[in-house]
Amino acid sequence: MDFSWTAEQKIWRKTVRDFAQKKIKPKIREIDTNKKIPKEIIEDMAHLGLLGPTVSKEYGGAELDWTMACIAAEELGRADISLAIPVLYLVEAAWGFIFSQYGTTDAKEKYLPKVTSGDAFLGIAVTEPEGGSDIVGAAKTKAVKKDDSWILNGEKMFISGITESSNWGGIHLTLARTDPAAGHKGFSFFAVPLKDNPRIETTLLEDMGRMGISTGGFSMDDVELPENHLIGEQNKGFYYAMEGFSAARVLIGATCVGASEAALELGIDHIKTRKSFGRPLGSFEGIQFPLAEHYANIESVKLLNYRAAWIMDKMYREGKFSHHDVSLASAMSKLRAPIHAFAVMNEVADWLGAAGYTKEYPVEMGIRGVRSYSIGAEGTMNIMRVIIARELLGKEFLPYK
Ligand SMILES: Cc1cc2nc3c(=O)[nH]c(=O)nc-3n(C[C@H](O)[C@H](O)[C@H](O)COP(=O)(O)OP(=O)(O)OC[C@H]3O[C@@H](n4cnc5c(N)ncnc54)[C@H](O)[C@@H]3O)c2cc1C
Structure with missing residues (x-):
């Protein structure tokens, strides 16, 4: 080591x-x-x-x-x-x-x-209006082969980067059923360009945070794609989606660590200088103990993240470890990182007193932004628990088939 x-x-x-x-x-x-x-x-x-x-x-x-x-x-x-x-x-x-x-x-x-080069956006569109966690049960989007083309119909919802894709161009990797009777083995992934497509209608949602990037949805009405817009093998889309989610979850863990450290450093500066009852806030145990807890939590998440990244590097570059190992490691990062980041930011807002509730400090942006990850972007907390339990117990214990 x-x-x-x-x-x-x-x-x-x-x-x-x-x-x-x-x-x-x-x-x-x-x-x-x-x-x-x-x-x-x-x-x-x-x-x-x-x-x-x-x-x-x-x-x-x-x-x-x-x-x-x-x-x-x-x-x-x-x-x-x-x-x-x-x-x-x-x-x-x-x-x-x-x-x-x-x-x-x-x-x-x-x-x-x-x-x-920054001239187009690339996003992911798995979630549908009827559910994101149980995508196999909820997905209605279908793709049907017609001569040399694919015809897509359906709706995706709560998708990041709708404005970016519509304005800049680019694609959303979009999951659609290609063999509806085959459950998770009947999905394929397609590259769907949203810009200037008269058969695609987009909608926008007003988010709580991370305001610099849009969230919305799009519906497809007989959208025709060239054959070469199928990604990978037909009916393997679900597996590609799971692979991408694992990667995204590790990176989410890392962004949460960075944001937590920034918030904690801001908090440390404050408690070293702000005085109450004639002493700096940082000299009270009531402030020091949570500081120590948050620091230890951030460090533990960092270790989970870099271990997950290390496993991924070993898998992709040296053929060691499996997708199951990656899935377990990344689910643990995603389960811990947003929760600890939210707790750190909330604590620092407390330390700042009334100022913590204002836009004078960036902490409120952090609280709003990190909540997207604990609510569900790239999988909810309970779904992380489902993945971890599946890896520990075996897939015969999954609550769904
Ligand atoms: C800001 C933001 C950006 C997003 N961007 C994208 C994107 O770019 N592309 C994309 O495809 N999706 C995106 N999503 C959607 C995200 O993947 C889904 O929100 C997520 O998968 C949950 O789906 P849902 O919202 O339909 O909630 P549901 O699946 O309806 O879940 C609701 C609640 O029930 C719980 N639950 C569900 N099943 C179980 C179970 N078996 N046991 C216990 N609890 C359970 C969940 O944990 C959750 O708390 C984004 C979401 C957010 C918030």
Whole structure:
């Protein structure tokens, strides 16, 4: 075992931190208010290799391994505790990787260079209006083969990046039934471009937080896609979706760690200087004990995250470990990280007193943003528990078939 960073990892962290602290952090209130990530930030991220960072170099990606991808996720979370930019980053990192692994060469050539250069968005569309947790039971979206095309009908809901995809162009990797009788073995994944498609209608939702990136839905009415927009093998879509979710969950863990550390550091500065009853707040045990607890929790989540990233690197680069190992490790990160991040931010808001309830401090943005992860983005807390129990007990104990 070796818990130290390599020289390359240290340089990468410093590079992303310098950029994010200088260019992103000063803009987060503006991003939260205007509900938009400025184009110059997108361009700078593209320049640094932070858009579709895990995509292969052939298509303009940085081909980062998962440890390096987590380092960047932490630094983006540390700079933007509203978590809007981290969401854009991690969605494209996780799902760009899936597309890069399994998409057809034609489709990859068409979309990926635009994603990695910041001229297009790449998102994921699994959830439907009737349910996200039980996607096998709830999914109604269907794709039917007609000559050399696929025809898609159905509706996706609570999807990140609807405005970005509609305005910039790009694709949402979209799950649809291709063999309705086959349960989870009857889904396929498609690259669906939303922009300028008269057969697609989009809707937008007003979120609680992470305002810089949109959430909404889209319905498809006989949307025709070329054959090469099928991703990977027909009827393997459910497995690709699970693979992408595992990757996204580890990166979510890392963004939560970065945002928690930023909030805790802000809190530490405050309790060292703010006086009450003639002493700094930080000299009271009632303040010190939660500080110690939160610090230990953040460190434990960090270990879970980097272990999960390490397992992923071993699996993808050395053929060791399995998708089950990755799924278990990433579910544990996702189960712990948003809960601890929320607790840290809530505590720091308390330490700030009335100021913690105002927009003078970024903590309220963090509280609103991190709740997206504990409510459900990339899987709810209970679904993480279901995954962990499945890995411990065996799939015959699953509450569903
Ligand atoms: C901000 C945000 C962004 C999102 N972005 C995307 C996106 O880009 N793409 C996408 O496809 N989806 C996205 N989602 C959707 C997300 O994946 C779903 O919200 C999630 O899967 C839960 O689905 P649901 O909202 O339908 O809740 P439901 O599945 O209806 O669940 C409701 C509640 O019931 C609980 N529950 C369900 N089943 C069980 C069970 N067996 N045992 C115990 N409890 C259970 C859940 O844990 C949850 O608390 C996003 C969600 C949010 C909040």
